[in-house]
Amino acid sequence: MKKVKTLSGNTLKESMKKGGCGECQTSCQSACKTSCTVGNQSCENANR
């Protein structure tokens, strides 16, 4: 593509295939304690 640089593709739909294992960190445990922030966490699914 000449005019587009893609930083991230179709990641959400892909994540439906093996998602939902629940091993990821609980949002508030990480740092915030006052605001929910999920998008900056990493997936911990060993089978993704």
Place this chain on the structure above:
Amino acid sequence: MIHQYKNNGYNIVMDVNSGAVHVVDDVVYDAVALMEAELEPKTACAAELEPETVCAAELEPETACAAGQEPEAGQGAGAIRAEDSPAADSPEIPAELWSRVERQLAEKYGYSAQDIADAMSDIQELIEAEQLFTQDIYHDYVIDFKKRKTVVKALCLHIAHDCNLACRYCFAEEGEYHGRRALMSFEVGKKALDFLIANSGNRKHLEVDFFGGEPLMNWDVVKRLVEYGRSQEAEHDKQFRFTLTTNGVLLNDEIMEFCNREMSNVVMSLDGRKEVNDRMRPFRKGAGSYDIIVPKFQKFAESRGQMNYYVRGTFTRYNLDFASDVLHFADLGFKQMSVEPVVASPDEPYAIRKEDLPQILAEYDRLAVEYIKRKKEGRGFNFFHFMIDLNQGPCVAKRLSGCGSGTEYLAVTPWGDLYPCHQFVGQEQFLLGNVDEGITNTELRDEFKLVNVYAKDKCRNCFARFYCSGGCAANAWNYDGSITGAYEIGCEMQKKRIECAIMIKAALAEDEA
């Protein structure tokens, strides 16, 4: 749904439903805006499009509306409709729409024929790759949130309802949480860990945060609980991740050494510049805490190899130039940091007001520019709210269900009562149960199960919904009177932080290329 914005010289196009993020030139940027305006009129609910259709959320407040669908008779309370639209994720773009957009790009914007042809070709390619104009196909994930079985995977242990500081904005009222001063006994803590193990299902990683008040005021119990937790891991095939949130006053070498061995993360509370910190974080007799705490935190961060910790501050109306506090942390040598807006009653003089937003949003922009500059100069740092994982981030299931307060995540008081999270502790209407009997108020637990982006009116059409996952239930309760409401000032800040985080990715990716 498309969200597009310009920031720091970058044109960003987010295809919200697929999670795709693109950096584009002006021609594509304008073309996408023209197409989006025709494809997706900005409406809050299908009812506005089709008058005969009633949004389910209006019938049952706890029920989310799947836009474009009619509610069905006989549905159980709390059931959320599965998406039954065609499987195709990308809409067919009518030929006349393409030509209309091409004409406008030439006539209104004056782009050349070659530029327009290239732009439309790129857009076509993105649509075919399901990375542009995709539809929301995730309703299947929330067919019936209220009936889903949840496990408990994280506890916030209020190991001490007491504190040696008297922070002016403390939601815990100087550690006491609307109650009396108290320390958690080892026996109560042990029951809490047993409760967690017993209710965690197949989940292997269990998280326990030692919180307060100030947890170092009950340090011996912290150590014994870590030891007890470790002793249970093999038998139950569990792995504890212990974390500590501390104000640092009582930190010493022995505590640091223990934490570096046992704690997967430590949160060190400090607000930034000395005058900012000491105004809001004094000792009980009024003296500032900065000079005592900073050297300890610097040593602690170094001893952890500048990893697996956050120095964490709160900003208020008194320091709306909070980017200077973040940069102050960086100048002190910290590499992992977070500075967050205060949670306070609107009556408080330090509470953030709506009219402060322009300055706050500009401050995030200022911080983002400096953040990129320092990264490129090899002296970068991580700011919690600018960290975003675009490729290996959380799955849709996680993004839809949010922080898990009241279901996966619970707070435990010194005497063993369970609350949905630390922010609700002491508010009796949110009492869920206790460590002896478990969760007895299942009705309340089920209300928290419903907290997801489709259950929140204000989230359903927000571009940030898959990044913030509906925000903080406690903030929503404090400001909107409902756990499925929204704290709109917080939403505006969150949206700006996401925009900055993505712009930073674009800037750093450009440098790598």
